[in-house]
Amino acid sequence: MVVGVNGYDEAKDLVANYMKDENLTHPVVLMGGTIAGEQYHVRGFPTSYWVDHEGKIVEREVGFGPGNEKKLIERAEQLLEARNGKKPADRPYKLPVKAGQAKAGDDLDN
Numbered sequence: 001m002v003v004g005v006n007g008y009d010e011a012k013d014l015v016a017n018y019m020k021d022e023n024l025t026h027p028v029v030l031m032g033g034t035i036a037g038e039q040y041h042v043r044g045f046p047t048s049y050w051v052d053h054e055g056k057i058v059e060r061e062v063g064f065g066p067g068n069e070k071k072l073i074e075r076a077e078q079l080l081e082a083r084n085g086k087k088p089a090d091r092p093y094k095l096p097v098k099a100g101q102a103k104a105g106d107d108l109d110n
Contacts, residue, residue: 005032007045050075053083 004024006015009031019028036042040049043062050059059075 002026004028005036006030007033007036007042009033050079052079 004026006028012030015028015030018024036047040047046062046064048061048064049057050061052058058079
């Protein structure tokens with residue numbers, strides 16, 4: 001499942017129009033700018049968190065560019081295969097500090 005977070009705190013109608021124009025159907029959380037930065041250490045957009053079937057964050061990616069569609073599909077297939085017991089998901093991603101406790105100088109890009 002894909003869930004988007006609007007990190008720019010834009011108005012609901014602006015986000016809805018964008019979603020419609022781009023034919024996007026996944027849910028989007030509004031007003032997520034403060035939470036994204038403070039609790040999840042998001043410093044660039046888009047930031048993607050890959051969550052396995054056990055609810056563990058297994059990867060974080062920042063950015064998106066032409067050709068990344070293939071990588072997204074491959075990663076989703078890997079997680080689905082792991083859920084079905086065919087192979088394990090890749091490395092678990094660990095935040096360097098507890099959510100909401102980051103401070104200047106903390107390494108958030110591991």
